[in-house]
Amino acid sequence: MITAERLTKRYGDTTAVDAIDFTVRPGSVTGFLGPNGAGKSTTMRMVMGLDHPSGGRVTVNGRAYRDLPAPLHEVGALLEAKAIHGGRTAYNHLLWLAKTNGIPRRRVNEVIGMVGLEAVAHKRSGGFSLGMGQRLGIAAALLGDPGVLLFDEPVNGLDPEGIRWIRTLIRSLAAEGRTVFVSSHLMSEMALTADHLLVIGRGQIIADTDMADFIARNSAAHVRVRSPQSGVLAEALRDRGWRLGRADDGALTVEGATPEQIGDVAGSRGLYLHELSVVSASLEDAFMRLTADSVEYHARTEQPIPAGV
Numbered sequence: 001m002i003t004a005e006r007l008t009k010r011y012g013d014t015t016a017v018d019a020i021d022f023t024v025r026p027g028s029v030t031g032f033l034g035p036n037g038a039g040k041s042t043t044m045r046m047v048m049g050l051d052h053p054s055g056g057r058v059t060v061n062g063r064a065y066r067d068l069p070a071p072l073h074e075v076g077a078l079l080e081a082k083a084i085h086g087g088r089t090a091y092n093h094l095l096w097l098a099k100t101n102g103i104p105r106r107r108v109n110e111v112i113g114m115v116g117l118e119a120v121a122h123k124r125s126g127g128f129s130l131g132m133g134q135r136l137g138i139a140a141a142l143l144g145d146p147g148v149l150l151f152d153e154p155v156n157g158l159d160p161e162g163i164r165w166i167r168t169l170i171r172s173l174a175a176e177g178r179t180v181f182v183s184s185h186l187m188s189e190m191a192l193t194a195d196h197l198l199v200i201g202r203g204q205i206i207a208d209t210d211m212a213d214f215i216a217r218n219s220a221a222h223v224r225v226r227s228p229q230s231g232v233l234a235e236a237l238r239d240r241g242w243r244l245g246r247a248d249d250g251a252l253t254v255e256g257a258t259p260e261q262i263g264d265v266a267g268s269r270g271l272y273l274h275e276l277s278v279v280s281a282s283l284e285d286a287f288m289r290l291t292a293d294s295v296e297y298h299a300r301t302e303q304p305i306p307a308g309v
């Protein structure tokens with residue numbers, strides 16, 4: 001369990017994390033979502049004792065990181081900045097970590113197997129691809145078999161196979177009863193991995209919600225329907241009590257009805273339909289709306305390039 005109480009971090013005039021409270025519970029994946037610069041990495045670094053809070057506190061299983069008697073056995077992390085000595089082999093890197101923390105050698109082989117690095121375990125990690133580097137970082141995080149795990153943007157820059165592997169691993173760690181805290185700036189990624197969602201913007205928590213609830217509230221689909229007799233159709237649909245709107249291109253939008261129900265109403269009145277389609281709201285849109293006020297730098301629309309340049 002991770003608990004933050006009024007957790008604050010200031011860098012000069014910048015308040016990176018602004019008196020936040022949250023709890024990350026065991027047995028599920030908690031997604032930590034926010035736009036660039038929202039304060040995700042700073043929060044995670046404070047959990048791991050790498051940054052000192054300017055105010056408030058954050059604890060792992062009730063204690064600040066520096067007070068944990070055997071930190072590697074309680075909490076493991078894959079943070080963005082990797083501090084791996086590139087000249088060492090993967091095996092030696094893990095062995096050195098294990099030795100300095102009283103972890104038996106056989107656990108090194110175990111974690112190498114868990115992350116699928118057997119074939120390159122005795123190669124220097126300096127030549128590793130990004131995906132292999134991530135696997136090595138995860139092996140290090142798992143070395144002490146901790147009950148709490150943090151992953152900062154773990155899928156950044158990975159290929160689809162690597163992304164799928166990390167997602168599966170994260171889900172299985174939570175299924176084993178561990179506390180799993182994963183940051184991302186991609187809503188679509190969180191929707192696939194997280195059970196619970198903490199949204200951060202400009203250093204403040206702007207949503208703390210069950211993922212299934214968030215999806216149900218924000219992904220309600222509607223039906224688009226176009227007909228050359230759209231006035232008559234609109235009246236017939238309104239009679240059924242469904243909520244109607246009109247899209248920019250003149251199509252009717254219908255909430256609360258299935259395409260079958262709409263098709264049946266049109267058929268029963270002998271009305272022609274030129275389009276009948278379901279439109280799903282995107283979770284990414286919902287996230288953008290939620291964090292619209294907290295994005296540090298909005299992209300400027302590009303001006304068209306003058307002809308002949």
Ligand SMILES: Nc1ncnc2c1ncn2[C@@H]1O[C@H](COP(=O)(O)OP(=O)(O)OP(=O)(O)O)[C@@H](O)[C@H]1O
Pocket residue numbers: 011014015016034035036037038039040041042043185
């Ligand atoms: N060491 C530092 N010194 C000064 N400012 C910092 C430092 N670290 C972070 N910040 C600032 O704190 C704010 C939060 O940064 P942080 O890296 O925690 O955000 P983030 O949500 O992890 O973003 P990203 O997705 O871009 O990694 C930003 O405004 C950042 O510029």
